[in-house]
Amino acid sequence: xxxxxxxHLPGGTASRAAxxxxxxxxxxxxxxxxxxxWVEPKLPFNDVTVDx
Amino acid sequence: MPPRRGQxxxxxxxxxxxxxxxxxxxxxxxxxxxxxxWDDEDADEWDDDAAPxxxxxxxxxxxxxxxxxxLVTAGLIVLLFVxxxxxxxxxxxxxxxxxxxxxxxxxxxxxxxxxxxxxVEPAVGQPLAVLHIxxxxxxxxxxxxxxxxEDELSQGPGHYIGTAMPGQLGNLALAGxxxxxxxxxxxxDQLLPGDPIxxxxxxxxxxxxxxxxxxxxxxGTDPSGVPGQLIVTPSDxxxxxxTPGGTEATQAFLxxxxxxxxxxxxxxxxxxxVLQGAGISKADEPDGPPELKG
Numbered sequence: 001x002x003x004x005x006x007x008h009l010p011g012g013t014a015s016r017a018a019x020x021x022x023x024x025x026x027x028x029x030x031x032x033x034x035x036x037x038w039v040e041p042k043l044p045f046n047d048v049t050v051d052x
Numbered sequence: 053m054p055p056r057r058g059q060x061x062x063x064x065x066x067x068x069x070x071x072x073x074x075x076x077x078x079x080x081x082x083x084x085x086x087x088x089x090w091d092d093e094d095a096d097e098w099d100d101d102a103a104p105x106x107x108x109x110x111x112x113x114x115x116x117x118x119x120x121x122x123l124v125t126a127g128l129i130v131l132l133f134v135x136x137x138x139x140x141x142x143x144x145x146x147x148x149x150x151x152x153x154x155x156x157x158x159x160x161x162x163x164x165x166x167x168x169x170x171x172v173e174p175a176v177g178q179p180l181a182v183l184h185i186x187x188x189x190x191x192x193x194x195x196x197x198x199x200x201x202e203d204e205l206s207q208g209p210g211h212y213i214g215t216a217m218p219g220q221l222g223n224l225a226l227a228g229x230x231x232x233x234x235x236x237x238x239x240x241d242q243l244l245p246g247d248p249i250x251x252x253x254x255x256x257x258x259x260x261x262x263x264x265x266x267x268x269x270x271x272g273t274d275p276s277g278v279p280g281q282l283i284v285t286p287s288d289x290x291x292x293x294x295t296p297g298g299t300e301a302t303q304a305f306l307x308x309x310x311x312x313x314x315x316x317x318x319x320x321x322x323x324x325x326v327l328q329g330a331g332i333s334k335a336d337e338p339d340g341p342p343e344l345k346g
Contacts, residue, residue: 001117001118001122002121003117028132031129031132032136032140036133036140040136040137041202044317046202046233046317048205048229048311048320049205049212049227049320050286050287050320051286051289
């Protein structure tokens with residue numbers, strides 16, 4: 001998977017490393033600001049209320 | 053079109069041709085950049101293979117590598133989720149709290165000061181009061197919102213809808229996160245008998261004291277029978293009853309609920325406090341009651 005991505009990035013090593021870094025940051029941002037806020041309320045370990 | 057060992061020669065040659073094209077590119081990189089580790093490793097692999105035509109790894113090897121990479125990726129995502137829970141939600145919550153603080157102070161500036169003890173319950177999601185707990189930090193304060201759904205709790209402590217308002221007879225019940233989302237009640241277990249919990253509204257300060265004997269640290273000495281701290285199951289709603297554990301409103305109680313133990317939702321940590329005297333008008337004490345002046 002990672003090897004495939006690496007081999008399909010354009011340019012030399014420096015260019016590939018830069019693009020890979022941008023990709024990693026984009027995926028991390030997507031997870032932190034979209035996926036995790038969505039999935040978190042569905043997980044059980046954050047209940048702080050007594051049921052009403 | 054992965055060429056496998058033992059395939060008819062023409063197919064292998066055709067595959068080798070297309071691969072060779074890529075390979076030439078890599079070779080070029082190698083020539084240009086001698087410190088290129090990736091390409092060097094690739095080159096070594098191919099050299100070890102010692103085959104006249106270069107082949108891809110067998111299918112099972114590629115599948116195993118893919119599965120391994122997937123597992124490593126899953127582990128990294130879980131780690132990132134922990135970072136999110138413990139740090140990123142705190143950062144987001146800090147921004148929301150400072151917005152709420154601006155909002156409630158603007159509201160207070162705009163509304164004529166309400167008489168002490170005549171607080172009105174706001175709409176769900178609106179800021180209701182500012183909570184100060186000196187035991188949790190000299191400057192510890194959080195804006196409390198109306199409602200205890202996750203929408204509210206992710207922004208700050210939430211007021212159980214329908215429970216008493218600050219200074220009123222009954223039970224001012226507040227829920228808050230223990231870990232993450234600003235961790236408002238992370239150290240709620242460290243509140244000792246007699247510790248002040250100050251609720252600030254538009255026109256007044258209300259000083260509640262954690263129940264129990266301040267001298268011995270015994271939470272269970274109050275004549276009302278309400279302990280200063282206890283652990284209950286999540287279904288025990290009697291802790292937010294008008295008198296905790298009872299029914300009729302007898303005094304002005306304050307109750308904090310949060311999860312227990314930390315990082316778990318198995319039980320609830322409950323802190324009960326009772327209003328000390330009556331509310332203090334902000335006209336008399338603009339800078340807060342003595343409890344907040346350290």
